[in-house]
Amino acid sequence: MAILSPKTFPLLLLLHTQLCHALPILTEPPKESSKNTVQNYLEKFYQLPKTQDQIERKNNANVVVEKLKEMQLFFGLNVTGKPDAETLAIMEKPRCGVPDVGDFMLTPGEPKWKHTDLTYRWIRNYPSYLTQADVETYIQRAFQIWSGVSPLSFTKISEREADIEIGFVQRAHGDNSPFDGPNGILAHAFQPGPGLGGDAHFDAEETWTTSSENYNLFLVAAHEFGHSLGLSHSSDAGALMYPTYAYSDPSTYLLPQDDINGIQTIYGPSNDPIKPTGPSTPTACDPRLTFDAITTLRGEIFFFKDRYFWRRHPKLRSVEMNSISLFWPALPNGIQAAYEDFDEDLVFLFKGNQYWALNGYDIQPGYPRDISNYGFPSSIQAIDAAVFYRRKTYFFIKNQFWRYDHEKKSMDPGYPQSIASTFQITESRIDAVFYQDYFFLFFSGPRYYAFSLNANRVTRIDRSNKWLNCR
Numbered sequence: 001m002a003i004l005s006p007k008t009f010p011l012l013l014l015l016h017t018q019l020c021h022a023l024p025i026l027t028e029p030p031k032e033s034s035k036n037t038v039q040n041y042l043e044k045f046y047q048l049p050k051t052q053d054q055i056e057r058k059n060n061a062n063v064v065v066e067k068l069k070e071m072q073l074f075f076g077l078n079v080t081g082k083p084d085a086e087t088l089a090i091m092e093k094p095r096c097g098v099p100d101v102g103d104f105m106l107t108p109g110e111p112k113w114k115h116t117d118l119t120y121r122w123i124r125n126y127p128s129y130l131t132q133a134d135v136e137t138y139i140q141r142a143f144q145i146w147s148g149v150s151p152l153s154f155t156k157i158s159e160r161e162a163d164i165e166i167g168f169v170q171r172a173h174g175d176n177s178p179f180d181g182p183n184g185i186l187a188h189a190f191q192p193g194p195g196l197g198g199d200a201h202f203d204a205e206e207t208w209t210t211s212s213e214n215y216n217l218f219l220v221a222a223h224e225f226g227h228s229l230g231l232s233h234s235s236d237a238g239a240l241m242y243p244t245y246a247y248s249d250p251s252t253y254l255l256p257q258d259d260i261n262g263i264q265t266i267y268g269p270s271n272d273p274i275k276p277t278g279p280s281t282p283t284a285c286d287p288r289l290t291f292d293a294i295t296t297l298r299g300e301i302f303f304f305k306d307r308y309f310w311r312r313h314p315k316l317r318s319v320e321m322n323s324i325s326l327f328w329p330a331l332p333n334g335i336q337a338a339y340e341d342f343d344e345d346l347v348f349l350f351k352g353n354q355y356w357a358l359n360g361y362d363i364q365p366g367y368p369r370d371i372s373n374y375g376f377p378s379s380i381q382a383i384d385a386a387v388f389y390r391r392k393t394y395f396f397i398k399n400q401f402w403r404y405d406h407e408k409k410s411m412d413p414g415y416p417q418s419i420a421s422t423f424q425i426t427e428s429r430i431d432a433v434f435y436q437d438y439f440f441l442f443f444s445g446p447r448y449y450a451f452s453l454n455a456n457r458v459t460r461i462d463r464s465n466k467w468l469n470c471r
Contacts, residue, residue: 038083041091042067045100074100074235078318086318093244100233100243111230112266113163113192116151121158124167127208134210135217139166141250142221145240146229149260149276150267164228168204179203186215189224200224210250212329218250231262237321238281238308246323248307254278282306284319285470287463291443293385294432295338297347298360301434303467307333310468319468330363331356339386339393339434341406353381374404375411385433387440389453394440396430423451424458 042048046067065081072079075090120143126135143154154164172178175196177188182205189200200221207214219240226241234241239258257278270276282289282305293304303310304324311320324331337350347358354368371383374395385396392412395402400416420426427444434441442449443464450460463470 034083034088037088037091038064038068042071046071071100076235076237086316086320089320100235111191113198113229116267117153117155118164118198119155119157119162120164120166121156121162122167123165124169124173125204127168127202127204130208130210130217138210138218138250139221142218142225145222145253145255146225146263148272149255149270149278150263151269151271152229152263152267164198164200164225166200166202168202168208170204173201175199175201177201179205181205182207187220187224189227191227192230198228200228212247212249212325215245216247216250218253219245219248222255226259226263229263230266231259234258234262236281238279238323246326247329248323248325256281279306282308284310284321284468285465287465288446289465289468290445291432291464293335293338293349294434294441294443295347295349296340296434296436297358298345301436301467302338303432304335304338309335312467317469327361328358328363337383337386337395337432339388341388341393343391343406348386350383350386376402385430385442387433387435389435389440394433396433398429423449425449425451 039048042064043050048063048067068083068087069079069081071090072081072087077086077090078084080087120139126132140154140156147153167173170179171181179185179201181203185203186206187200187202190196190198192198202208202217202220202224208217208220209215210217223240223245231241233243236242236256236258239256239262241259241262255278257280260276260278264270289305291303291305295302299314301312303312307324308321309324311322313320324333324335331349332351335349335351338347340347345359346364349356349358350371353371355371356367357364371380372378374393376395380397383395383397387394391406393404393406395404396419397416399419401419401422402415403412404410405412419430423440423442425442425444430442430444432443438453439459440451440453442451446464447461448464448467449458450462451457452459
């Protein structure tokens with residue numbers, strides 16, 4: 001993670017809404033609205049000079065291309081310098097208002113606090129729809145996320161000026177960064193320094209919660225306090241300091257390793273003799289990459305790994321990674337198996353002995369359910385992989401597979417059977433499988449096996465991450 005120069009510039013965390021359910025496909029040159037989107041985005045976040053009319057924009061075309069390349073490089077897109085579909089999709093996502101690049105006014109001295117025993121206090125009201133106890137608890141936990149991996153400590157005070165002053169405020173509130181009412185800018189914070197340095201302000205007109213609904217106070221506060229301590233944005237999509245917001249369950253939240261590396265770069269390691277570590281974001285082209293589960297969904301392919309999934313669209317060159325919670329806050333991380341029932345237009349996701357059903361991107365009511373509904377004996381408590389074909393679902397568990405008949409609503413007799421004897425795959429475990437064009441694509445470790453249902457044999461073996469367009 002690159003720690004950028006300190007800035008006396010507020011964090012403007014923008015509205016978090018669900019992503020659109022399908023990626024846009026460009027079949028014609030960008031419309032004027034798309035051109036405006038590109039112009040405004042690059043002006044806000046990549047220092048593109050503002051233009052006043054169409055003539056200036058035309059003369060500015062080369063600069064736009066270079067700024068587009070800069071933006072695409074930051075987000076790991078194909079560096080084309082063109083406003084292609086995946087680039088526009090990123091631009092349409094809700095995000096933090098701090099620029100990703102640029103030289104702004106620096107806080108005097110180093111981008112860090114000179115002492116590690118920091119203080120904080122409240123300077124304005126609590127939100128009316130959260131109890132004071134909830135607010136205090138979540139703010140304290142947001143600070144603990146950072147103190148647990150560094151030598152920093154945080155103490156609440158009330159009688160004197162604190163290092164970090166916190167408030168829920170509305171509209172213009174004296175720092176030249178007014179809020180805009182409900183469903184807009186959520187919060188902002190300042191880098192370490194005197195005066196406003198370190199302070200964090202939250203828009204009192206937003207709906208703050210302690211759940212996955214609306215805006216989770218813990219997650220926003222933890223991100224804000226990262227800026228209060230001197231961290232800028234990370235290009236790691238799984239980092240807390242990534243520009244866009246995604247929900248994670250606060251009760252099980254662990255600070256990602258990227259953020260740990262960042263805070264320890266500034267302040268050093270934790271004083272705890274057992275050095276804390278956090279989850280790392282999977283890398284698409286890591287030759288050791290394995291998948292937890294794979295399924296199709298109305299023509300797209302979803303590759304699940306830990307708390308993320310890659311989304312491969314048949315008409316896009318790049319593969320987009322998102323957090324599971326951004327699309328489905330109610331789903332757990334670590335999905336273990338998945339399949340698409342093409343006849344019912346449903347996708348089923350499994351973890352442990354539970355499963356969920358999706359229609360499109362909507363979780364169906366009445367879930368999760370127990371996998372015993374399929375007829376598994378009580379000894380089966382988890383599924384490794386699953387795939388649907390001709391009204392039957394194949395479930396892979398260790399070195400055997402079961403077959404469920406959807407018309408009879410029962411397991412076929414004579415199962416389980418050996419995976420090796422039926423599909424010629426001798427690996428000890430199948431991680432994931434999906435159906436495409438009369439093939440079962442089996443994934444085990446860093447390799448996949450293409451089993452032809454017509455030839456009844458494996459016809460191709462290759463690297464798993466080729467499905468993520470890795471060379």
